[in-house]
Amino acid sequence: MSNLVTLTIDGRPVSVPGDYTVLRAAEVAGIKIPRLCFLEGIHEASNCRVCVVKIEGQKGLKTSCSTQVQDGMIIKTNTKEVYDTVSFNLELLAGNHKFECWKCSRENSCEFLDLLRRYNVENDFSNAKLFDQKDILFNDTSGAMVIDSSKCVLCGRCVSACEKLSGLGILNFNKRGSKTFVGPALFHNLEDSGCIYCGKCIQACPTGALREDDQIKTFERALRDPNKVVVVQVAPAVRAALGEEFGYKIGTNVEGQLFASLKELGVNEIIDTNFTADLTIMEEGHEFINRLNHQGVLPMFTSCSPGWINYLEMYYPEYIPNLSSCKSPQQMAGALIKTYYAERLNKAAKDIVSVSIMPCVAKKAEAKRPEMGRDGLRDVDIVLTTRELARLIRHQGIPFRDLEPSKPFGALASYTGAASIFGASGGVMEAALRTVSEILEGHSTPIEFTEVRGSEEIKEATYTIHGNEIRVAVVQGGRAIKEFLEHMKTGTKTYHFVEFMGCVGGCVNGGGQPIVPAEIQEKVDVRAKRAKVLYAIDEATEFRKSHLNPAIQEIYESFLDKPNSHLAHTLLHTKYTKRSPYSGS
Amino acid sequence: MIVSGKQLITEEKLAHLYASMEENKKKPGPLMPTLHEAQKIFGCVPLSIQKIISRELDQSIAKINGVVTFYSQFSIEPKGENIINVCLGTACYVRGSQGILDAFSDELKIAPGETTADGIFTLQATRCIGACGLAPVITVNQTVHGNCSVQNAKEILKNFKKTL
Numbered sequence: 007m008s009n010l011v012t013l014t015i016d017g018r019p020v021s022v023p024g025d026y027t028v029l030r031a032a033e034v035a036g037i038k039i040p041r042l043c044f045l046e047g048i049h050e051a052s053n054c055r056v057c058v059v060k061i062e063g064q065k066g067l068k069t070s071c072s073t074q075v076q077d078g079m080i081i082k083t084n085t086k087e088v089y090d091t092v093s094f095n096l097e098l099l100a101g102n103h104k105f106e107c108w109k110c111s112r113e114n115s116c117e118f119l120d121l122l123r124r125y126n127v128e129n130d131f132s133n134a135k136l137f138d139q140k141d142i143l144f145n146d147t148s149g150a151m152v153i154d155s156s157k158c159v160l161c162g163r164c165v166s167a168c169e170k171l172s173g174l175g176i177l178n179f180n181k182r183g184s185k186t187f188v189g190p191a192l193f194h195n196l197e198d199s200g201c202i203y204c205g206k207c208i209q210a211c212p213t214g215a216l217r218e219d220d221q222i223k224t225f226e227r228a229l230r231d232p233n234k235v236v237v238v239q240v241a242p243a244v245r246a247a248l249g250e251e252f253g254y255k256i257g258t259n260v261e262g263q264l265f266a267s268l269k270e271l272g273v274n275e276i277i278d279t280n281f282t283a284d285l286t287i288m289e290e291g292h293e294f295i296n297r298l299n300h301q302g303v304l305p306m307f308t309s310c311s312p313g314w315i316n317y318l319e320m321y322y323p324e325y326i327p328n329l330s331s332c333k334s335p336q337q338m339a340g341a342l343i344k345t346y347y348a349e350r351l352n353k354a355a356k357d358i359v360s361v362s363i364m365p366c367v368a369k370k371a372e373a374k375r376p377e378m379g380r381d382g383l384r385d386v387d388i389v390l391t392t393r394e395l396a397r398l399i400r401h402q403g404i405p406f407r408d409l410e411p412s413k414p415f416g417a418l419a420s421y422t423g424a425a426s427i428f429g430a431s432g433g434v435m436e437a438a439l440r441t442v443s444e445i446l447e448g449h450s451t452p453i454e455f456t457e458v459r460g461s462e463e464i465k466e467a468t469y470t471i472h473g474n475e476i477r478v479a480v481v482q483g484g485r486a487i488k489e490f491l492e493h494m495k496t497g498t499k500t501y502h503f504v505e506f507m508g509c510v511g512g513c514v515n516g517g518g519q520p521i522v523p524a525e526i527q528e529k530v531d532v533r534a535k536r537a538k539v540l541y542a543i544d545e546a547t548e549f550r551k552s553h554l555n556p557a558i559q560e561i562y563e564s565f566l567d568k569p570n571s572h573l574a575h576t577l578l579h580t581k582y583t584k585r586s587p588y589s590g591s
Numbered sequence: 592m593i594v595s596g597k598q599l600i601t602e603e604k605l606a607h608l609y610a611s612m613e614e615n616k617k618k619p620g621p622l623m624p625t626l627h628e629a630q631k632i633f634g635c636v637p638l639s640i641q642k643i644i645s646r647e648l649d650q651s652i653a654k655i656n657g658v659v660t661f662y663s664q665f666s667i668e669p670k671g672e673n674i675i676n677v678c679l680g681t682a683c684y685v686r687g688s689q690g691i692l693d694a695f696s697d698e699l700k701i702a703p704g705e706t707t708a709d710g711i712f713t714l715q716a717t718r719c720i721g722a723c724g725l726a727p728v729i730t731v732n733q734t735v736h737g738n739c740s741v742q743n744a745k746e747i748l749k750n751f752k753k754t755l
Contacts, residue, residue, distance in 0.1 A: 169651070169654075174651060175650070175651030175653055175654050176651065176653055177653055178651070178653035178654045178656065178657035179657045179661070180653075180656060180657060180660050181660045181661070182660070182661045189653075190652075190653050191638065191641065191652045191653045191655070191656030191657075192638060192656055192660075192667065199652075199653070200651075200652070587652070588638060588642060588652055
């Protein structure tokens, strides 16, 4: 901590550490300087010129996000000059923005719109249709993510977020001057650009230039079709964040209202992806024990995060044999819905619409993989992100906050605590260890493996199970994945079991989760608060180990036979393919 | 890719590129010198070359392409063997360089930014090249011709064609 310096902002004296920026000092003083492109720790390039202030004795206006405080500085944030400049800068930005707010994915969370409102900005430039003269990049061919540069204000947040959070640098500025647009190189489609669909760029975008491929309408159409049965599955992390869209504090569990709102929407059957998370542990756990006992390929890598699968297939295909062959819980649920569950409902698989609510953008692409279906039918037909579900609930006028909490109404809905923590980094590993240790030791073993929890990007732990030392690691986020795998190639450390997640924080911080404004992101540890919800659910459940779930025992008895059985392999396991970015012309 | 009867990317040229990257890797900021070298070797920096540079320098393709499309010295499409630049900076423009550009366009039967079908000439309009005292200015490859007019521009082209 450097020494305190004292400065005056709008006549208020304030003392802050010497390494603070003016923007941060103003926040301490309770003065709200407008800001658009600044994203702490990720994008601090002062591109947007919206946070300018007047510093006495200095020429012109200075960007407060990149100016360091000095002792005795006298700063004014509300002079006519500052106000007019900020208004005009916003007006210029608006001139390149296509306004269709009513259908925009950011209808309720647009940082740009908030600023335009605050400054009551005139819209002469965009009314003059200047943006029509610009080449627009509109790319929705991936079926997972959409880039629409007509809404881009070129703040550069997504470019930095992609580089710093995924470590991939898929997005960048192309061309220059008035022709500049953000996207993959040379108008290449996103699916050919090496993008893993982690969605960190979407969460960084202050407008709607980057978004998930919207499937709300398809879902509504299915709900209106009297010949279809709509079966919805909900991922563990959704309930930990959906509330934020309806004004709840970050870290509120809204499981009951979530199920109630689905009922209101007219969904026929609800199942819980938590159930197939338990199933994943059964399959993956037994696969691990098999590899351990029969000299299989180790370390075994988890396979629940589709962002991570994309990453491995494209950048480290040599490690494909290490991947568990288990499908992700979403796809396991999809396969069961179209087979086992269809039979129970006495319906043909073609009359069932299988929908999943996911905290993730990559899940959309996963559901579209050719191998994820049978007889020409998809296992999962529609994937909605947490955000899309929230929009739909709002559009339908469902009073989310006033709903009486409900339970899921379906046979595949019971879950253990082990399943609920799937949504947090380290959760899959912990859930697997709970089951694997108990099966190997043959008696009841401890429940909590707290060493694999927490926010560190690479976590390691060693456990002694049944006399053997089991070395495990938990890796989260593209940057850490690269670091870890590069180490594995050259280092001497060996592991038995490694959990990987495409997103830092795991699914609670997935690319499909509600967007937290930049100002709040830097004050609140969003990941930890959402993860806490899942760990609280874990502690409150009756069974906390997947193999103890009575419904799981039942489905093996009546349908799947035993873990890794032939039928389980057909329905619940998959294969991976090497792919390479920029292979299209 | 074949440009005017010649293979754009050859083993020999690639070896040259790899060698220069090895050199450049020792410097801080190896991307710019590498791109300059690539532009010189191949006459352009197409995606296939960007991919190689991306792998070697461990920088994303989008970033490399961002740099390539930002600076007008680099091009994605192959350029002709000889490059004619007509300055459209303020001083040259007010002294009639637009007419000179049009004249070249007519003579070569290509629009500014394009390359002749035989791959011999590329015609470009540029920003100020810093020789305003000689306005209007054109360059043919590295040679600067000052005080041009539509008439002597045609002559410069005729004379240059004789040297080919």
